[in-house]
Amino acid sequence: MYLGIVYPTCVHDPAAHATLARIDPALLEAAGDLGSSPRRAFWQVTFPLSWPGIGAGVLLCFIPIVGEFVSRTCLPVLIP
DSSP: OHHHHHIIIIITOHHHHHHHHHSOHHHHHHHHHTTOOHHHHIIIIIHHHTHHHHHHHHHHHHHHHHHHHIIIIIHHHHOO
C-alpha cells in the first residue's frame, strides 16, 4: 500500500520535472562557453535551480507517509 502512495509522487516527481523543464538551456551553454565541464555545469547551474522542485517533491512524498503513520499507529490507541 505504501508503494502505491510513495511511488507516483517520489519517483515520478512532477514538481521536479516542471522545475527542470523551465531551466533555460542558454544557462548551461553559457557555463560551457565559460570553460565549465558538463559535470560542473550541472552542480553549479542545474542543481541549485532545481531545489524548489526537489523541495516540493520531498513534501509531496513526506506528507502522505506521515498521514499513513498517524492513522495506522496513533489513532487505534485513542479508540477504547
